[in-house]
Amino acid sequence: MRIAVASDLHFMAWKETLEPVDSVPGLYHALHDISLQKPDILIINGDLTNGKVRDYELAMRAIRQFVDVPVYYTMGNHEYYGYYEDNPYSWSLAQTRFLTYTKQAHIYFAKDFADTRFIFLSPEGYHPDWHDSAWLSPTQVKWFAAQVQDWSGRLFVFLHQPLNNTVVNSGNTCFQSEELQAILCGRSNTFFMSGHTHQRMDQPAQFIQKDKVHYVGGGCVLKQFPQSRFVDLTATAVTFRIRDHKSMRWLDDDVITVPNDADQFVDTGSQ
DSSP states (O other), X not given: OEEEEEOOOOBOBOXXXXXXXXXXXXXXXXXXXXXXXXXXXXXXXXXXXXXXXXXXXXXXXXXXXXXXXXXXXXXXXXXXXXXXXXXXXXXXXXXXXXXXHHTOSOSSEEEEETTEEEEEOOOOOOOGGGTTOBOXXXXXXXXXXXXXXXXOSEEEEEOSSOOTTSSTTOTTOBTTHHHHHHHHTTOSSEEEEOOOSOOOSOSGGGEEEETTEEEEOOOBSSSSSBEEEEEEEOSSEEEEEEEETTXXXXXTTOOEEEETTOSSOEEOTTO
């Protein structure tokens, strides 16, 4: 199974004209390049849009045009940016809008593929004073703990914001970091994948291991170095590759393979 993981596309349209902002053609190019690599599924790990109806309309047209595999979504902080324009505004409004356009039943959920469980988490609110950190309700954290404890196989967790002090630039990025890390602590074959920081993926500190859990930092499809991460799953290992969409090439020096139950991952480079 091959999965593509992208985040921080930030589809936006001008309020006055509904036309795409200048960065959008690059997003079309990236989605096309992702599709050319023939993933089985695409995961958009937050900040697909800037939260407005016009942004979702633009984004979903692009997804329909360029992607022909199932897509799973998490919310990011920017999905709550209707705060700056909608009147009235509420977290519930932002969540309902997200679910309406993505056609998902919930903002957090789990999906099992053979021996691998994917858990999709989403921030449940936004306030400017939070500086874009993720806040998860006690209900979601309790649900997450049950999903982890109920599963003995390989586990992937997706949340837009990284947990505090894991990957690059992850200071104070999630209020519930301690609780989530405690739930995962000591669990092998576990991968926590994030976005949000707009950091290049091809940095050593974007793939770390802590208490047996692998924390994998995301890039940003929008910025100067548009990147997404591809994950190839076999019965015995997981391999991570980085796709540079500007050059439409693989970063062959940044291939990482993690055998099942491995205490350490292996940088396999271009092998």
